[in-house]
Amino acid sequence: MPPLVIGIGNPARGDDAVGLRVVEALGLSDTVVEHDGEPASLIALWEDHEEVVLIDAVTSGADCGTVVEIDATSSMLPAGMCHSTHALGPAEAVELARALGKLPSRMTILGIEGGDYSFGAGLSIEVERAVDEVVRRVRLLRSTSAS
Amino acid sequence: MTEKTIKVDYLARVEGEGAMYVKMEEGKVVDLHFKIFEPPRFFEAFLRGRSFRDAPDITSRICGICPVAYQTSAVNAIEDAFGMVVPDSIRELRKLIYCGEWIESHALHVYMLHAPDFLGYESAIHMARDHPAIVERGLRLKKIGNDLLALIGGREIHPINPRTGGFFRAPTRSELEALVEDLQWAREAAVATTAWVAGFEFAPFEQDYEFVALSHPDEYAIVDGRIISNRGLDIAAQEWGDVFEERHVEWSNALHTVIKERGAFMTGPNARYSLGFEKLYPVAQQAARKAGLAETCSNPFKSIIVRSVEMVHACEEALQIIDRYAPPDRPFVPATPRPSVGHGVSEAPRGICYHRYEFDDDGLILDCQIVPPTSQNQLRIEEDLWSYVPQYADLPDDELQWQLEQAIRNYDPCISCATHFLKLTVERS
Numbered sequence: 414m415p416p417l418v419i420g421i422g423n424p425a426r427g428d429d430a431v432g433l434r435v436v437e438a439l440g441l442s443d444t445v446v447e448h449d450g451e452p453a454s455l456i457a458l459w460e461d462h463e464e465v466v467l468i469d470a471v472t473s474g475a476d477c478g479t480v481v482e483i484d485a486t487s488s489m490l491p492a493g494m495c496h497s498t499h500a501l502g503p504a505e506a507v508e509l510a511r512a513l514g515k516l517p518s519r520m521t522i523l524g525i526e527g528g529d530y531s532f533g534a535g536l537s538i539e540v541e542r543a544v545d546e547v548v549r550r551v552r553l554l555r556s557t558s559a560s
Numbered sequence: 561m562t563e564k565t566i567k568v569d570y571l572a573r574v575e576g577e578g579a580m581y582v583k584m585e586e587g588k589v590v591d592l593h594f595k596i597f598e599p600p601r602f603f604e605a606f607l608r609g610r611s612f613r614d615a616p617d618i619t620s621r622i623c624g625i626c627p628v629a630y631q632t633s634a635v636n637a638i639e640d641a642f643g644m645v646v647p648d649s650i651r652e653l654r655k656l657i658y659c660g661e662w663i664e665s666h667a668l669h670v671y672m673l674h675a676p677d678f679l680g681y682e683s684a685i686h687m688a689r690d691h692p693a694i695v696e697r698g699l700r701l702k703k704i705g706n707d708l709l710a711l712i713g714g715r716e717i718h719p720i721n722p723r724t725g726g727f728f729r730a731p732t733r734s735e736l737e738a739l740v741e742d743l744q745w746a747r748e749a750a751v752a753t754t755a756w757v758a759g760f761e762f763a764p765f766e767q768d769y770e771f772v773a774l775s776h777p778d779e780y781a782i783v784d785g786r787i788i789s790n791r792g793l794d795i796a797a798q799e800w801g802d803v804f805e806e807r808h809v810e811w812s813n814a815l816h817t818v819i820k821e822r823g824a825f826m827t828g829p830n831a832r833y834s835l836g837f838e839k840l841y842p843v844a845q846q847a848a849r850k851a852g853l854a855e856t857c858s859n860p861f862k863s864i865i866v867r868s869v870e871m872v873h874a875c876e877e878a879l880q881i882i883d884r885y886a887p888p889d890r891p892f893v894p895a896t897p898r899p900s901v902g903h904g905v906s907e908a909p910r911g912i913c914y915h916r917y918e919f920d921d922d923g924l925i926l927d928c929q930i931v932p933p934t935s936q937n938q939l940r941i942e943e944d945l946w947s948y949v950p951q952y953a954d955l956p957d958d959e960l961q962w963q964l965e966q967a968i969r970n971y972d973p974c975i976s977c978a979t980h981f982l983k984l985t986v987e988r989s
Contacts, residue, residue: 449715451706453700454703
């Protein structure tokens, strides 16, 4: 079974939409899905999967468009890493799942540093340019998993 | 002279960005601000020049936790402006989707944001390590609320199905029946939640509040109603501007809403409960009584019990609506724009959400006003802090800060909505 790829984002909040854009580029399917980041349904979504790849915009202070790959299986995520307009977002969902023993055996996060999360803004040029790189990495993760 | 300042630059476990500043001299509070610094979002300006059709969709974007409140108040105002009357079958569906929002929003606040305060955890994640079964119960409750919202709304965070006059598509009976088993579990889980939170320790803090909530002759008001208070207020949404006003204060990006004649008031769970106890379903009243809650609740810390009682009510309401559900003949009533002004209110999980729109003859928005519940509670939060701080003035700064943050979280403030949230600064001298 290929890993479940989950692109997270809010289409109306600038660079926060990047997870959705990557899913669009990969093509929606049973194992490539969009999600808005709501933690309860996010945890339920990955519950039956051994391997999960999460794609989301992140805020770490790096240059806009920087792509980071994080193995969330082995260590805790830095607090406040995933961008969310809610009190609980995807990063909290991952840590809640870890505390509850509901984390898949393998969880990789592909984070794209966002710059502009303002309402109604499109993707920044730097984030738009990073989409191809993320798509390439997802394909690589899927092929490694299949082999 | 001992001077002390407590500053919290970013309040945790609240929706959005806010801060708190407290200055004390000789153990007395001399200055205090609850600040909302999330940038203003200008929704009222975005809406000008747009069609009435856009208002429910655009305003639902104000909040990912309570989009249904914005949509409902928007359509109520538009329908008021155009003289539309929707049949009961559509109003029932509006109540049903709103129940989903109450369940998911209250479950989020009770379990993930507020309970950690009482149990001494920094966050729900820390709490989950020691109390996994409880946190799982909270997550499942929240998910059931979201599922109900998604089924009727088309998706869970910003529903797309509600429209002026009703819905684009009404769900079938069998689609709703699929949720019955989960909702029955949720009702029992909400009763268990009420018993669980009733066991917490509560600060003995009560204030003489003016409670403001919606009132409906036959129901615990959610989707519409008259605006009433325990000080004799009883007005229609159309009279909002006669009684309430919004004031700008320099330390906050959110306007303070006050009653012109009397100032601060409280909206939200404690207000609804204290003004509407007799309208709650018996199963919810019974849960409240077992929890030791009187029919009026003037302790804001006990709002966690009230939210749990309201979850019981919302689950029961949803089950009863589904039980008698027959799809409306037509999912919406068509709108005929006219030059007009309309007002709409509904009970968001955090309190009253008021909208006013002025339209031209094509139904384009000339002007609008949106008053979220957190702006209404802002001054009340500050007044609670003025009374609360002196009781804990001798505590070390970090413990005082913990107490004060808790006093703010009692209101489940949604700063993203109000900004138009939290840093804490305490200065002592």
